Amino acid sequence: MVIITLLDEISGFLKTPSIWKEKDAASDLQIFALSDRFPATKDQFEIAEKVDRIFVLGKRAERFFEFQIQHSKKYDLRISNLQIIQHKKTLGELDFIVEEKDTGQLIHIELVYKFYVYDPSYKEELARWIGPNRKDSLLEKVEKLKTRQLPLLHNSETKQILNSKHISTRSISQQVCYKANLFVPRKLQYNSFSSINNDCIIGFWIHFPEFESDEFNQSKFFSPSKQFWPVDPAKNDIWLSYSEIFPQIRSFIQQKRSPLLWMKTKDTFERFFVVWW
Structure with missing residues (x-):
């Protein structure tokens, strides 16, 4: 059993930077950033009820963000997760x-919380940020935001x-809170990458044959379930030897x-993906 608390999850979410610091020239998205820190220790039981039985990382992130807004000094929450249904079709x-409390300005915010790896094989720079299982990408998400969401x-x-809820859409501005955790090829760990906020880079990735190297024998490992991906590894108390973790990784x-x-x-913690492709 992993000794990781809800506060560790919340802290990981809050510390995740925006993939862009300001309006992104490439995607033309207006970026929403919130620096407020809600009193997690005081209200952890309230938020625990909101995320109980929610194990999908994106949905948990929505509840963390909602709670952050509710405790913000700058904003009031008017709507969260409003489904639009027409003729029984969502x-x-x-x-x-x-x-915004001071101005009364309404803002429609779409929240994105992603983990991407950098694949240099793509020609276009932004196209290189893809999901670790190659099922999604930064460009695909941006396109969905712009054309659908x-x-x-x-x-x-x-x-x-x-x-009907006394909210007019005439003057609502639209912004995206796009938090991302980025992983680059091991050999490019200390490079700088254009078009993204390099503060988002928190680790590296390797192919499975690289993980079979003897260089990993002296380290300890743990493979967290996706719910705990945002957590700082230093918060973990349970570690496995290389020989113990290897069959698990091979199965994945x-x-x-x-x-x-x-x-x-020793006293150093690192995060990385072992990719199957």
């Missing part, structure tokens, strides 16, 4: 609508629903799944 969901605000059905690779590994070498 058109989509608005993540959040907040109101953000335009949903201006759908006629959405306007009707929001008007055989299933074409790229596991995240925490590695402890």
